[in-house]
Amino acid sequence: MQTMEEAAEALAAGLASAEALTDEALARIAADALPGTFTAVHADAARAQARALDALRAAGAPPGRYAGIPVTVKDLFDEAGHTTRAGSVVLRDAPPATADAPTVARLRRAGFVVLGRTGMTEFAFSGLGVNPHHGTPPSPWDRATGRLPGGSSSGAAVAAAEGMGFGGLGTDTGGSCRVPAALCGITGFKPTARRVPLAGALPLSQSLDSIGPLARTVACCAVLDAVISGDEAPVPPAPRPVGQLRLALPRGTFLMEDMDATVAAAFNRALARLSAAGARIELLDLPELVELPAVNATGGFAASEAWAWHRRLIAERREGYDPRILARIQRGERMTAAEYIDLVNARARIIAAVARRTAGFDALVCPTVPVIPPAIAEVEPEAEYNRINMLLLRNTAVGNFLDRCSISLPIHRPGEAPVGLMLTGEAVADRALLAAAAGIEAALAER
Numbered sequence: 465m466q467t468m469e470e471a472a473e474a475l476a477a478g479l480a481s482a483e484a485l486t487d488e489a490l491a492r493i494a495a496d497a498l499p500g501t502f503t504a505v506h507a508d509a510a511r512a513q514a515r516a517l518d519a520l521r522a523a524g525a526p527p528g529r530y531a532g533i534p535v536t537v538k539d540l541f542d543e544a545g546h547t548t549r550a551g552s553v554v555l556r557d558a559p560p561a562t563a564d565a566p567t568v569a570r571l572r573r574a575g576f577v578v579l580g581r582t583g584m585t586e587f588a589f590s591g592l593g594v595n596p597h598h599g600t601p602p603s604p605w606d607r608a609t610g611r612l613p614g615g616s617s618s619g620a621a622v623a624a625a626e627g628m629g630f631g632g633l634g635t636d637t638g639g640s641c642r643v644p645a646a647l648c649g650i651t652g653f654k655p656t657a658r659r660v661p662l663a664g665a666l667p668l669s670q671s672l673d674s675i676g677p678l679a680r681t682v683a684c685c686a687v688l689d690a691v692i693s694g695d696e697a698p699v700p701p702a703p704r705p706v707g708q709l710r711l712a713l714p715r716g717t718f719l720m721e722d723m724d725a726t727v728a729a730a731f732n733r734a735l736a737r738l739s740a741a742g743a744r745i746e747l748l749d750l751p752e753l754v755e756l757p758a759v760n761a762t763g764g765f766a767a768s769e770a771w772a773w774h775r776r777l778i779a780e781r782r783e784g785y786d787p788r789i790l791a792r793i794q795r796g797e798r799m800t801a802a803e804y805i806d807l808v809n810a811r812a813r814i815i816a817a818v819a820r821r822t823a824g825f826d827a828l829v830c831p832t833v834p835v836i837p838p839a840i841a842e843v844e845p846e847a848e849y850n851r852i853n854m855l856l857l858r859n860t861a862v863g864n865f866l867d868r869c870s871i872s873l874p875i876h877r878p879g880e881a882p883v884g885l886m887l888t889g890e891a892v893a894d895r896a897l898l899a900a901a902a903g904i905e906a907a908l909a910e911r
Contacts, residue, residue: 468631469683472532475531482514482515482517482532482534485534486511489534489627490534494844496601500598501582501620503583503598506580510580517531518781522586528574529698530575534579536623536633540584543561547559550584552587554781563664565633567633567665570692571688574691576691582618582634587774587789588616589616589811590788591639594889596619605649611840615638617634617678618631620632625649631679631685631688634676635673635676636860637669637864639674639857647833647884649882654864657673660693661791670771671808682700682898686898687700689894689898701898703902704902704903708903709738709741710825710826711825713746717859722835724835726880734875741907743907749821750822752821754882756862759810760807764807767796769796770792770796771794798811819890827900833858833860835855859886863886
């Protein structure tokens with residue numbers, strides 16, 4: 465399948481049209497017989513937009529290099545004229561949005577064609593990707609068995625992996641871009657939260673929410689990130705030579721624990737190849753991370769801040785919630801103001817301490833998730849739902865708590881179960897991390 469850069473070159477050379485790219489993506493969507501990838505498809509509007517962009521390009525006035533490239537939007541973002549349901553049924557009667565979220569507006573202004581709204585975990589509060597209301601799209605790796613796609617941006621990941629557009633707009637509160645990217649074999653980027661406006665996206669946790677892209681390559685993610693962060697001339701960063709990179713391998717923390725054999729083999733193979741290419745990979749002690757389970761023991765930011773947003777809606781429509789999501793939100797009801805203030809203070813202290821330890825490194829490196837995609841059937845018992853959810857989010861949630869940028873790259877061999885390599889950079893060093901990730905992607909390209 466084409467990358468975004470290849471499609472842009474073809475459009476510029478007259479070898480492709482926005483209408484043809486859009487029709488191909490819509491045909492793939494129409495052929496998808498499994499539920500849950502999309503909650504709404506804007507077929508007529510997308511074709512009309514594509515034809516208009518082709519006319520502008522023919523007149524020599526396209527709005528940008530990527531004008532005409534089809535993408536998707538998670539069902540968490542406002543689109544003018546559409547109801548933002550956030551994967552739920554309790555919001556199905558809510559009035560349509562009156563305006564696009566700033567991130568969606570920026571995509572349209574750059575000329576991207578919005579194909580439709582992708583499915584997600586209800587209210588973005590799980591890393592599994594399971595949705596009992598609209599369906600759970602399986603990971604493209606093993607549709608026959610039915611494997612978890614990862615969440616909460618499940619539909620965005622499946623759509624990108626299956627060529628239903630060139631990428632998608634997702635959100636990441638504890639790993640919701642990176643976990644589905646890892647389980648679906650694509651790339652997912654979590655930016656430093658403050659770089660991208662959160663307005664127009666239904667919140668989960670105002671302290672942890674961030675908006676990022678899912679796509680097939682680092683360059684594709686970098687372009688989408690540049691657009692949604694307000695860059696008027698988006699271009700992917702040049703890949704940084706791997707021989708210039710200094711990577712930290714966390715020691716003495718949970719980040720490296722409980723890897724299954726497939727993940728361990730792919731991860732160790734990737735480290736060996738990066739080291740052979742000249743990367744300096746050094747063990748680093750991060751004792752502050754050991755504190756995180758205790759610091760978040762009362763529910764953390766997500767539960768408390770989700771409860772603040774949902775408490776009135778739950779009082780009116782409790783029966784419409786997925787009971788497993790409802791239970792997670794209701795944990796926040798029990799957190800006291802003193803416990804919340806303690807959490808805020810602990811976060812600030814840990815952020816500062818870890819920043820001192822990682823100064824001088826280009827990124828922390830670890831597996832995105834420690835296991836290959838579990839079967840969807842495995843999480844039907846509530847105990848396993850909770851256990852596997854915490855396992856999938858365990859590593860990725862660190863980047864949100866530390867308020868950093870982070871990316872997941874696929875490192876598996878063709879035909880193997882998907883495995884993600886996670887790189888976590890410094891706060892607001894997003895372009896540097898993307899350049900490093902592009903260099904690592906190129907070095908591992910023979911996978």
